[in-house]
Amino acid sequence: MVKSDEVNNPLIEVKDLTKSYRRANFETLVLRGISCEVSEGSFAFVVGPSGSGKSTLLYLLGGLDNPTSGNISIAGQQLTEMSASELDTLRRTKIGFIFQSFNLLRTMNCIDNVLAPFIPTGQAAAKREEAEALLARVGLGDRMHHRPSELSGGEQQRVAIARAILKKPKVILADEPTGELDTETGRRVFEILRDLNKTEGTTIITVTHDERYINSNDKVLRMQDGQFLTK
Amino acid sequence: MIRFALGNLFSRPLRTVLSVLGLAVAISGMVGLFSIAGGIDKVVSNTFEQIPGLLVQQQGAPIPLFSTLPANWRTELEAIPGVGVVDPEVFCRVNQLDGKIIINPPRFAIGMDVNARLELKRSLYRENLVDGRFFLPADVETNHCLVSREISTSISKGVGDEIDVNGTHFEIVGIYETGSMMLDVNILMDISTCRRLGRIDINTVGCFYVETDDSVDSKTLQKSIEDHFRGRDLQSWQPRPQFSGTGNAIANFARRLDKTIKAPSINSQPGGNQADEGRSDEVSSTVSAQSDRSPIEVRSADDWGKRIAEFSQDLNIFLTLMTAIGVSIATLSIVNTMLMSVTERTTEFGILRANGWSQSEIIRLMTLESSLIGLSGGLIGVSVGWFATVLINWVWPGRLQLHAGFTLLLFSLVFSIALGLVGGLYPAWRASRLSPMESIRRG
């Protein structure tokens, strides 16, 4: 359980972050000097118009790409100073990703998809029971051995959530996790995330277009043209 | 990881099966081709292990069959210290057997001095008698013969039956089986009978088979025999018309062998004179008067073995080239399969990377998949190749027996796995280099 004085510690610190893409001598500045803090145990939203750089920010936070300049630190560790294998470990054990779609490996059934992060480390077998319990928790106890193609979009997202939870991550990064779901299914997905945030204290950062999911005491980061509108 | 890799392969069954089959064809071809070399090796060792003595034959003749020597050299040979038994032999080709024209497999009539044969400590045909009896002194000048089991089966005649060899009647008194396809083509008879059959001059023999009396070792004896005849005038070997253009396997084999034997680098005749040896063909007509070279060659089973090893090395180079073609096509097909898979699975790699898979773990997954293709292709290829050699041997029992030994099979399998691995490396490297963010965005 998270103690109250820890809640305000910044888990994620972003400083003067820029990201630009070069394509044929033409440089696009996607993030133009972003700074923010997300404290441990908070539920944060990134909102903004299409193309404003929300996904880019989220991927940089998860170490899936390198920033052009600036710093990101997670739990006191600078991502830019970490080696490739440290970044891999971070992604395997500290950060859960949920994407808009295509979250799952289509050749694997649900349970193996949940265990995927731990296949190379040989821990998959040991975590199997836990994975089954998690699938039951997200309401897929009877779908363990189904392939992704045999699941609905909402069910697929819940498998991805179960996979993220299995890592016992510090933070879950979700890029429009309900973007392709109807309202009711989307609500179910957010219920699970809220529950996780409340019971485990997992920090959650979600990109969304649908502001109906935002609660009054959530942190909201509004982006436009690669910058935060307000702080 | 293996289960995951297998799952990925099975998700595209047709593609996987096709590249597995491509590899299987190449590998079975490889097993098939190299089993020919293996077969030759086996025949050769089978043949020469059973002939421990020395063969004295005409200089330059590729095998005794092509050699002619004066018959009266026998007494000289017998006088050389260390010589135990000298058995003169003559040969002629059998063109007609029981009224049928013989082309392939070839048959030869071998005339031997029955009494000398009986004195040999080790006598190949006598040791390998499977039915009837060996020659007795009483068989001299008679039309009694021994045939191999293979000949006996092919003409459905057994001991006591009459056969017709080039128009002459013979009675089969015994049946032998050496297991060597170079020896099991022979019809054995008394030397004078064979001379009549082949119209061979009474003053010539094909070659002498010499057994030591164990007082000197065979290397020394080999040398003293060659020294004894050094400087004698004898036309070096020229192809006899009887044997040219027959187009049978043995003759071709012999010609090929002849070239190998005459190559200077590998000729190691006792008695030196290395400079001349490479040119025996041109030298033969001019050198006769003053030559200090030996008109004969004395060969031991060891020499034969070495020479044939050289020959089969040549053959192996050829077979390697043939195999390389098939194998490179198969490898390209694996590369293609895996590259297609990489393009298709970009998002998947992004997901794996986002979940902590490192670049080298992606490489491991991809090369594991391609190695599994290699393994399956190898297993199928090796089994099919092996089965094919068994089948071919079974359908044509009298021909060259293909031999796919355990080493060849194991090597082919390992080779196939290695091919899969190598074929997967480049696609795997490509997959691992994809930026995880790009991979996911593309999905």
Ligand SMILES: Nc1ncnc2c1ncn2[C@@H]1O[C@H](COP(=O)(O)OP(=O)(O)OP(=O)(O)O)[C@@H](O)[C@H]1O
């Ligand atoms: N590889 C790239 N090369 C060039 N430009 C890129 C690349 N990836 C993204 N961009 C650009 O960066 C900008 C931000 O993209 P991003 O995906 O972060 O936006 P977003 O806020 O997530 O939009 P959406 O709400 O539509 O998902 C876009 O203008 C996009 O065209």
Ligand SMILES: [Mg+2]
């Ligand atoms: Mg986006």
